Amino acid sequence: MPEGPSLVILKEKLQPFVGQKIIMADGYAKGFDPAVLIDQTISDIRTWGKNLIIIFRGFSVRVHLGLFGSYKINHRGKNRASLFLQFEEDELNFYIAHVKLITDPPQQAFDWTTDVMNKGFDAKKAREKLMLKPERLICDALIDQRIFAGSGNIVKNEVLFRTRVHPESKIAFIPTRKLNELISEVVVFCKDFYEWRKAETLRQHLEAHEKQICPRNKIPFNKADLGKTKRHCYYCSKCQKLYDEKKRANIEMATKLL
DNA sequence: TAAGTTGTTCGGGG
DNA sequence: CCCCCGAACAACTT
Structure with a gap:
């Protein structure tokens, strides 16, 4: 989900x-006491x-x-819920x-400029955070919640395919222009993701994630667990460019010659 | 049927 | 103090 x-x-x-007011609450989520919710009224619901x-x-x-x-919503599954909320008529x-009680005001507890689904997402801040760890692989950075809160493995694979970047590219060697493109594509793809998911057509719109063949070159995708996160990467070695040290060295050499 | 999966936290070791 | 890594969690689909 x-x-x-x-x-x-x-x-x-x-x-x-x-x-709506919660009249009964239960659940096995550890570290959280559902009883604190009884007689409480929901004042807002957001995502971060x-x-x-x-x-x-x-x-x-x-x-x-x-x-x-x-x-x-208003149905029950086979297993016990980790959080169950009973309202006057609904449940x-x-x-x-995982459920956690947050006592700090939401505005303080969560950095909304990090949330890729938030209008206030700050691309510049994201780029600065990326630059702090230049040795890092882009496939790891794209699912780092401290940089791209809300981005996951599907977003990662699709964004890398759309921008034609190899998952093992190091941040330091990705040109600024391309890095900016990656950041903005996260937001753009998430919007598509949202629309497709709502229409229940997400799966058929994915181009890389869990796909066998690159739709651009009609050759098999590579599938490998890359980066420190070792999460599945689906990528085409023909159209997704690897930004690595060697290429950077070439750029530096060319610069010296000029 | 057993493997695979849209994820995070924790603790130990270096 | 930081980083790294494996384990743990837990249920549904193919």
Whole structure:
């Protein structure tokens, strides 16, 4: 379920719950006592990256669906919910969710300029954070929630394919222009992701993630667990360029000659 | 059927 | 103090 765009869709589905009072709460999520929610009224629901933020008077609750998480509105699954909320007429179930009580005001607890689904996402800040670790591989950086909150493995693979960048490219050797393109493409792709997911056509629109053949060259994609994160990368070695030290050395040599 | 998966946190070791 | 890495978590699909 859970990259940023899916969470925004969840948030939108839950808007009818704003203003509703919780009359009963339960769940096995560790480190969280559901009882604190009883008799509390939801004052707002937002997202931050892959987190759903349910805001109450004086505190909020952060729900993260991890890799296998799911939710049901006015239905119940086979297993016990990690968070169950009962309202006057409706009920909400989260399965395999991590739940955390947040006492700091949301504006303070979350940096909204990092959220790729937020209008206030700050591309310049993202670029500065990328530059802080020039040795890092782009495939690792693209799923770093401190830089791109809400970006996940699908976003990573699709953005790298769209911008024709090899996942093992090092930040330091990616030209600034290309780095900027990568950052803005994260936002653009997430918007597409959101629209397609809402229309339930996401899978058929993906060009690289879990695909066998490169749609541009009609040759097989490479599939490998790359970077420190060792997450699946699907990439075409013909059209996705590897920015590495060697190429940088060439650029420097050319610069000296000029 | 067993492997694969849109993810994060924690703790130990270096 | 930082970084790295593996384990743990847990359920659905193919």
